[in-house]
Amino acid sequence: MSVITVIPGDGIGPEVIEQAMLTLDRLQLGLEFDVLDHVNADTFLRTGVALCDEDFERVRSSRSVLLGAIGDPRVGSPAYGRGVLLRLRFELDLYVNHRPAKLLHDRLxxxxxxxxxxxxxxxxxxxxxxxxxxxxxxVHPGSEHEIALDVDLSTYHGTARIVEYAFSIARREVCMVDKANAVEFGGGLWQRCWRAAAARHPDKASRHLYVDAAAMQMVTDPTGFDVIVTNNSYGDILSDIASAVAGGIGTAASANLNPERGFGLYEPVHGSAPDIAGKDIANPVGAILSAGLLIGDLGHHEAAAALRAAISQAVAAGETTPDLGGSLDTRGAGEAIRARL
Incomplete structure (x- = not known):
């Protein structure tokens, strides 16, 4: 039996994660859920601790993590988000952020x-x-002489392994995106690692784009892309553009992975969406697709394919939440998917 840590989180997170868990239960894959429903903004506001060491060890000892969302407008400090999501990414060395974007239906x-x-x-x-x-x-924060410095850090180890991962999963081509014409040193490192990886994978096509050109192509003809590999900030932006042209942020799934350890944290991209929390209109598709990535990585490939097919069928039938043109509430949209499994 595989133990999956579940962190429902904030805002619409608990609503969509409930539908993801119900869907995984329907598949009867022998998963056991360890639900950390106290890891949220309420706890942080009360205690000042986002994710305590005991909870972190529960996460570390599990097989994977399913996360709803982190974020609350009552929290004015970035310490909360960094203490949960970034702590998990950094301390568990989840160096791959894997964000697929596939259009579910032309009307989207x-x-x-x-x-x-x-x-x-x-x-x-x-x-x-x-x-x-x-x-x-x-330096001199809060004054008219303030100087703010954020370091864009790239290492050979980190860059080489992410580019190698991209080539390992590509079906036909890897497009490496940087801004080496303006960001000389980090861009140069990415260029060298990309060329070395391309030489090791002569069976895969390879090309390079600057990030501004990649953004333009993503909104004019995204069909030209297979796998894009890029740094943290560029990837954050480009993956959201990809989600938008593929039907909307509510359908976007993601995985944070350490391929060598076989450990992953899976989450919908949409965030906590506090403006619609509690209204029962949150789209569960991103969370359920993220759960599909999770079970696929656990080796349940047929179940993951069946899950994706059920989602596509429900969307095609218009049995969705309002953001995708339907009239169902969150649970109804989840049930429409489960009815097709």
Whole structure:
């Protein structure tokens, strides 16, 4: 039996994670859930601790993590998000952020051209380096002489392994995205690691784009992409663009992985969405697709494929929440998917 740590989190997180758990239960895969429903903003506001060491060890000892969302407008400090999500990513060395984007139905695409709608790509984002490490500082904070410094950190080890992972999963091509024409040193390191990996994988096509050009191509013809690999901040932005052209952020799934250890943290991309929390209109598709990534990585490939098919069928039938054009509430949208399993 595989133990899965579940952190429902904040906002709509508990609503969509409930549907993901019900769907996994329907598949009868022998999963056991260890639910940490106290890891949320309420606990942080009361205690000042986002994720205590005891809870972190429960996560570490499990097989994988299913996370709903982290974020609450009552928390003014970045310490909360860093103490949960970034702590898990950094301390468990979940260096791969794996974000697939595949259009579920033509009517969901904001793109006008029919030929540009068949989006089916993966954005691979380096997850433990870049601008999100917290390296940097501030001099004279709060004054008109303030100097703020954020360090965009890249290492050979981190860059080489993320580029190698991208080539290992590519079906036909890897597109490496950087801004080496303006960011000389980090860009140069990414360029060298990319060329070395391309030489080791002559069976895969390879190309390079600057991040501004990649963003333009993502909104004009995203069908040209197979796998994109890039750094933490560029990947954060490009993966959200990919989600938007593939039907909306409510359908976006992601996995934070350490492939060598076989450990992953799986979460919908949409965040806590406090403006719709408690209204029972949150879209559960991103959470359920994230659960599908989880079981696929556990080796339940047929069940994961069946889950994706059930979601596509429900979306095609219009049995969705309002953001996808339907009229169902969160539970109803989850039931529509489960009815097709």
């Amino acid at each position: 695409s904001p793109l006008r051209a029919d030929s540009a709608r068949a989006v089916d790509c993966i954005v691979i984002r380096e997850n433990t380096e870049g601008l999100y490490t917290g390296a940097g500082g501030s």
